[in-house]
Amino acid sequence: MTDTPLDFGDPADLDRLRREFRAWLAEHPLPERESGEPVPVFLRRWHRLLHSGGWVGLDVPERYGGRGLTALHQVAISDELGACRAPGVPRIGYLAHALLEFGSEEQRLAFLPRMLAGDEVWCQGFSEPGAGSDLAGMSTFAERHDDGHYTARGQKLWTSYAQYSGLCLLLARTDRSAPAHKSISAFVLPLDRPGVTVRPLRAANGDDEFCELFLDDVRIEESERIGAEGVGWALAMTTVSYERNALDTGHISKYGLLVERLRRHAAEHQGSLPDGLLSRIGRCVVDYEVLVAHARRRTAERLAGQVAGPESSVDKLLMTRTEQRLYDTALEVFPAELSGEGGELFGDYLYSRAASVYGGTSQIQRNIIAKRILHLPSNG
Amino acid sequence: MDREEFVLVRDMVRSLATRFGVTSAGEVKPSTRTAAQQALDELGLADLRRTSPPAATTQECALLAEEHGRHPLTTSLLGTVLLAPELLRLLRDDTPRSTPTIALTRELRFPGRRPTDLVAWDCEGADSALCVTADGVVSRLGLGPAAASTDLLRSVRAVPSDAPVEAVGHLTAPDRLRWQAYALVVVTAELVGAAGSFVEQAVEYARVRRQYGQPIGSFQAVQHLLADATVLVEACTSVTRYAAWCLDNEPPERALAAARVAKAEANSSALEAVYAGTQVFGGIAQTWEHIAHLYLRKVRLGSTLLATTADLLPALAVPEVTR
Numbered sequence: 001m002t003d004t005p006l007d008f009g010d011p012a013d014l015d016r017l018r019r020e021f022r023a024w025l026a027e028h029p030l031p032e033r034e035s036g037e038p039v040p041v042f043l044r045r046w047h048r049l050l051h052s053g054g055w056v057g058l059d060v061p062e063r064y065g066g067r068g069l070t071a072l073h074q075v076a077i078s079d080e081l082g083a084c085r086a087p088g089v090p091r092i093g094y095l096a097h098a099l100l101e102f103g104s105e106e107q108r109l110a111f112l113p114r115m116l117a118g119d120e121v122w123c124q125g126f127s128e129p130g131a132g133s134d135l136a137g138m139s140t141f142a143e144r145h146d147d148g149h150y151t152a153r154g155q156k157l158w159t160s161y162a163q164y165s166g167l168c169l170l171l172a173r174t175d176r177s178a179p180a181h182k183s184i185s186a187f188v189l190p191l192d193r194p195g196v197t198v199r200p201l202r203a204a205n206g207d208d209e210f211c212e213l214f215l216d217d218v219r220i221e222e223s224e225r226i227g228a229e230g231v232g233w234a235l236a237m238t239t240v241s242y243e244r245n246a247l248d249t250g251h252i253s254k255y256g257l258l259v260e261r262l263r264r265h266a267a268e269h270q271g272s273l274p275d276g277l278l279s280r281i282g283r284c285v286v287d288y289e290v291l292v293a294h295a296r297r298r299t300a301e302r303l304a305g306q307v308a309g310p311e312s313s314v315d316k317l318l319m320t321r322t323e324q325r326l327y328d329t330a331l332e333v334f335p336a337e338l339s340g341e342g343g344e345l346f347g348d349y350l351y352s353r354a355a356s357v358y359g360g361t362s363q364i365q366r367n368i369i370a371k372r373i374l375h376l377p378s379n380g
Numbered sequence: 381m382d383r384e385e386f387v388l389v390r391d392m393v394r395s396l397a398t399r400f401g402v403t404s405a406g407e408v409k410p411s412t413r414t415a416a417q418q419a420l421d422e423l424g425l426a427d428l429r430r431t432s433p434p435a436a437t438t439q440e441c442a443l444l445a446e447e448h449g450r451h452p453l454t455t456s457l458l459g460t461v462l463l464a465p466e467l468l469r470l471l472r473d474d475t476p477r478s479t480p481t482i483a484l485t486r487e488l489r490f491p492g493r494r495p496t497d498l499v500a501w502d503c504e505g506a507d508s509a510l511c512v513t514a515d516g517v518v519s520r521l522g523l524g525p526a527a528a529s530t531d532l533l534r535s536v537r538a539v540p541s542d543a544p545v546e547a548v549g550h551l552t553a554p555d556r557l558r559w560q561a562y563a564l565v566v567v568t569a570e571l572v573g574a575a576g577s578f579v580e581q582a583v584e585y586a587r588v589r590r591q592y593g594q595p596i597g598s599f600q601a602v603q604h605l606l607a608d609a610t611v612l613v614e615a616c617t618s619v620t621r622y623a624a625w626c627l628d629n630e631p632p633e634r635a636l637a638a639a640r641v642a643k644a645e646a647n648s649s650a651l652e653a654v655y656a657g658t659q660v661f662g663g664i665a666q667t668w669e670h671i672a673h674l675y676l677r678k679v680r681l682g683s684t685l686l687a688t689t690a691d692l693l694p695a696l697a698v699p700e701v702t703r
């Protein structure tokens with residue numbers, strides 16, 4: 001807990017980086033998505049362009065293709081992108097950190113530079129039909145043979161954009177007798193390997209982001225295992241805590257744009273808006289400003305030397321609150337979005353309902369706060 | 381202040397709480413109020429915001445207000461130590477002749493155009509009250525008899541309509557914004573401290589209180605209630621601290637906007653957090669002897685202090701011209 005003064009200001013080098021990035025953006029207009037071009041293909045073009053300017057993997061060491069700066073520098077870039085309505089930075093931060101922390105030197109050199117450059121697209125094979133919140137209950141099994149290779153069998157779910165990915169960070173059980181948290185291992189799986197089937201699912205908002213991944217006796221080499229056998233759970237927890245980090249996603253500035261749109265509407269229609277709706281817009285402004293202040297506080301705490309921990313669950317719940325209330329209010333303010341098959345805002349609204357599910361449900365976040373921050377006793 | 385100095389000052393407020401924090405409403409008496417206030421006055425903290433530039437930043441003052449709010453203290457740290465001296469500092473008035481607090485309307489809002497229908501708020505040990513009207517005129521008013529307050533820890537006195545009025549000065553337009561922002565931040569910080577401490581006490585209780593043969597804190601329903609309360613306290617903490625920092629570093633318009641946001645967040649979140657804590661304490665929190673209602677009273681009344689949610693949300697919905 002922070003009970004002494006904090007500096008909420010941007011350090012000078014962060015400010016310089018922001019200005020450099022804005023100058024680069026001015027010279028490199030955002031690519032237009034071509035008609036019929038799938039979102040992930042468009043995003044990959046954007047990824048490569050960003051990488052050509054040196055704006056991907058700022059917090060990854062230089063020898064692996066990054067710039068050797070800090071997570072805060074990466075956050076500043078996400079923030080700038082959101083503020084100019086550009087697509088976010090490629091969501092590879094958490095995968096890169098899994099490899100940095102658990103991969104061998106050989107694996108880091110082989111995978112990281114290509115991941116950062118957008119030459120190889122990765123997806124995440126964690127959840128399963130029977131293992132959602134209870135991730136440790138996964139049943140995909142990788143059987144080890146005498147010569148060291150594995151045969152994997154099972155099914156993964158919610159594997160975002162697997163149909164456009166070349167590699168999958170796969171979790172599978174490698175020990176039938178050890179307790180769940182000690183029996184999971186992590187692998188790099190090329191998705192063109194025999195026995196792998198990818199099937200896209202249509203999401204509630206019509207997108208085909210999510211996929212199912214079927215593994216039918218897929219051969220995985222020993223050299224494709226990341227870290228020792230049994231470290232998969234620790235790797236997953238690291239990955240998820242990065243994934244859940246409200247600061248690392250560029251969402252905040254996206255909310256900011258919608259909040260400003262609501263405020264402009266409120267100013268133009270002040271006389272005709274019902275009082276209740278005006279207050280709801282005010283509430284969205286407050287939620288958003290609270291989130292901005294909260295993110296600045298986390299930055300200040302990190303600069304003061306505090307390491308990231310379970311408080312990212314607090315961050316995620318605050319982000320969820322902001323996003324869900326904001327899009328719900330926006331539909332109330334712009335009712336035309338609800339007519340016909342629904343506008344773009346309606347699609348974003350549908351996606352906002354997933355905020356309390358992905359990256360660990362809100363109930364799981366509350367469990368984490370109760371156990372790891374408040375140290376409340378376990379049941380039984 | 382450097383960090384060590386700040387920690388020293390904060391610990392003074394903490395030790396004040398060990399000596400004078402009440403453990404139930406029955407201990408709140410005029411004699412104990414006076415003794416506690418004398419001990420606070422002896423610390424000399426009113427000098428923190430008396431000089432220009434001030435010895436303490438707004439953020440440091442907010443942290444002291446937060447610390448004060450954490451404890452069931454009857455002392456007027458806000459009125460006589462943090463708020464009135466800041467007003468005199470902004471006026472560059474260095475006559476050391478009295479101990480004023482601040483005057484608010486009966487509804488506990490900033491006074492309007494005329495200094496009428498006022499109370500002296502948070503006035504333990506105060507001999508007068510400073511009133512800032514909407515156009516920035518500051519006057520010193522004499523005090524009437526003690527008035528009742530639903531916040532049992534807070535001293536309030538009437539300001540009789542025939543009380544002597546002495547002109548003190550005039551705040552410039554930017555200083556008026558600074559004053560309002562500062563007052564909002566300090567008041568909000570105290571509410572955040574109260575809510576945060578009360579939730580911590582409820583967490584502690586959930587660890588030891590047993591039902592069905594186990595601590596109630598092991599039940600998921602109770603855990604989620606306390607987790608949500610923690611998130612609300614963290615939200616208020618971040619936004620209040622940021623608003624205080626803005627006063628130290630940003631133009632006054634920006635600081636006032638941030639302070640309004642902080643008050644709006646705390647009005648609902650600090651109160652929700654106290655409700656959650658009260659729920660965890662169960663039946664015992666419904667008794668006169670238990671400390672819970674002292675926190676509930678402070679935060680419930682506090683959520684109407686200076687600016688209510690109904691005042692703030694419609695105003696925040698439209699962009700300010702100054703932004």
